[in-house]
Amino acid sequence: PADGFQHLMVSAIRVGCYPSPPAARCQIIPVDYASSAILQIALSGHHSHAYNLVRPDQSHTLTWNEVLDTVAHYSSPPLKQVSPSEWADIVATHGQQRLKVASSFLQDRLREQLVYWEVETMTKTVYENAHSRRVLLESADMPELPSMPALLSTYFKVWQKQEQHR
Numbered sequence: 298p299a300d301g302f303q304h305l306m307v308s309a310i311r312v313g314c315y316p317s318p319p320a321a322r323c324q325i326i327p328v329d330y331a332s333s334a335i336l337q338i339a340l341s342g343h344h345s346h347a348y349n350l351v352r353p354d355q356s357h358t359l360t361w362n363e364v365l366d367t368v369a370h371y372s373s374p375p376l377k378q379v380s381p382s383e384w385a386d387i388v389a390t391h392g393q394q395r396l397k398v399a400s401s402f403l404q405d406r407l408r409e410q411l412v413y414w415e416v417e418t419m420t421k422t423v424y425e426n427a428h429s430r431r432v433l434l435e436s437a438d439m440p441e442l443p444s445m446p447a448l449l450s451t452y453f454k455v456w457q458k459q460e461q462h463r
Contacts, residue, residue: 307459325448338429
């Protein structure tokens with residue numbers, strides 16, 4: 298898989314579970330939307346601000362728990378939630394054959410990556426995006442941003458194929 302989110306999802310599908318998520322919003326947008334937004338901002342002439350490229354309407358942003366719960370129910374049987382440390386052990390022992398050889402190394406790396414995942418001080422941060430919303434509302438060329446459940450449904454099919462072709 299090409300990125301952390303994709304790796305997490307493919308691994309979760311492979312082993313039938315996912316790590317219990319932090320109490321935070323999942324601020325993921327599709328690359329075609331992000332690249333269109335960057336282009337529109339660059340062409341707008343409004344270059345004196347910082348721009349957060351997140352969902353324009355932050356009330357439609359899902360938490361990591363909602364995202365992973367949605368993905369869990371697309372799977373048959375549904376994926377189960379386990380602790381991050383248990384998930385690291387499961388992925389290390391039931392992951393791809395070539396990863397089993399490096400099981401202890403993989404467990405250490407997964408635990409390092411899951412440190413931020415377990416931080417209890419994470420909040421459901423809403424990002425200020427008034428500048429990007431203003432510029433993007435002025436543009437007629439922006440693609441429609443699908444809902445997160447619609448994106449997850451599309452992505453799940455890709456992740457499932459990746460898992461099947463490993």
